[in-house]
Amino acid sequence: MKISFCITYYNQEQYVKDSIKSILSLEIPIDFEVLIGDDGSSDGTLNKIEAFKPFFGNRMKIYVMPRDDSIKHDPIIRSSANRLNLLKRASGDFVMFLDGDDYYCCTKFLKQAIEILMTHSHFVAIGFSYKKVFSDREQFLKNKPQQGIVKIKDYIKRFYIPSGAFVFRNIFNKEKLETIERDKIFDDNLITIYILQFGKMYFCDRVIYAYRQTEKSSWNSYDELERNIFNALDYEFISRVAPSLKKSVLVRNFGSIKFIFKNRNATALLLKNKKYETINNILPIVKNSKIYKIIYYKNLSLFDRVCMVIWFFSMSILKRFCG
Numbered sequence: 001m002k003i004s005f006c007i008t009y010y011n012q013e014q015y016v017k018d019s020i021k022s023i024l025s026l027e028i029p030i031d032f033e034v035l036i037g038d039d040g041s042s043d044g045t046l047n048k049i050e051a052f053k054p055f056f057g058n059r060m061k062i063y064v065m066p067r068d069d070s071i072k073h074d075p076i077i078r079s080s081a082n083r084l085n086l087l088k089r090a091s092g093d094f095v096m097f098l099d100g101d102d103y104y105c106c107t108k109f110l111k112q113a114i115e116i117l118m119t120h121s122h123f124v125a126i127g128f129s130y131k132k133v134f135s136d137r138e139q140f141l142k143n144k145p146q147q148g149i150v151k152i153k154d155y156i157k158r159f160y161i162p163s164g165a166f167v168f169r170n171i172f173n174k175e176k177l178e179t180i181e182r183d184k185i186f187d188d189n190l191i192t193i194y195i196l197q198f199g200k201m202y203f204c205d206r207v208i209y210a211y212r213q214t215e216k217s218s219w220n221s222y223d224e225l226e227r228n229i230f231n232a233l234d235y236e237f238i239s240r241v242a243p244s245l246k247k248s249v250l251v252r253n254f255g256s257i258k259f260i261f262k263n264r265n266a267t268a269l270l271l272k273n274k275k276y277e278t279i280n281n282i283l284p285i286v287k288n289s290k291i292y293k294i295i296y297y298k299n300l301s302l303f304d305r306v307c308m309v310i311w312f313f314s315m316s317i318l319k320r321f322c323g
Helices: 013-024 045-050 053-059 075-089 109-119 152-158 174-181 189-196 224-241 243-262 274-286 290-295 302-322
Strands: 002-009 031-038 060-064 094-099 123-133 138-140 148-150 166-169 200-212
Touching (some): 002 013, 031 075, 045 060, 075 274, 109 123, 109 200, 123 189, 148 152, 152 189, 152 200, 224 274, 224 290
Antiparallel strands (some): 148 200
16 A cells, blocks of 8 residues: 655745655655655755655655746646646555645654555545644634544535645546546645545544645735635536535535625626736636626626526525525
8 A cells, every 4th residue: 555645836945844854754654655746946946855855765756847937827727737747646545735835743643544544445535633834823723523424515514624634545547637637726625525525534633734824825815805706716616526515515615606796796897907817817717607607797698697696596595405
């Protein structure tokens, strides 16, 4: 048996030591590989990574994505492509994802997770607790499942754990990877919920993952409009790849869908601001979807506007029924 650690970086020179050393410190009870994807960093990230190769030998493989700096790249699409590139190359029976600015803060969790996965074939995800790491403090998770088997729909509706705090069974084959690649998005919630449709989840109440919060991190730099649009788009993207869990994802993200619906007459105009370039890069992927039509409500025909109002209120009723 084997586990693949997939680590992604982009211009994160100052965090390489923490992230890779945290893997070196792990007690790993089976064979393993460390797959590192660098998104064409222009700082010293790659040099820092290379310095760790002697500690891993043939177990470490580094893949650098070409980057044309004359082109404006979308960070979400690029980071998703970086993860998918590693996942295609992962030969492990199990897989973990680590963002380059995060790190593992527990050394002994793998034995427990792998024992569960090896003993119970119906489990596809072993989740652990995590802490948020700020420059001046740490914040521990309060809203979390109880230790043990977690109902998938309950997890989706009520909880959030970064994908990095899971040990996943590697369920990915060519067909599954092609399904995800069609939309170009493979990020955090989508990773976890996509995998959860194929089996059961177990939660271990042990803090293993340090989830660093920096001003430069994408989510912390978003304003209210951006966060709600991204959450609403999450509903669209996850529903496409995990249709059996669509109702639970609706309950999870309905607050954001409601936000953009309430602001539907102003959203398209606001998005003309260059600040929202990332959103505008992603929206064409979901063209003609319900979320797309809400955002561009002002551009719809009267008939389509009426249809969208009916759709929203029907989703409101469904959310109450499923929540």
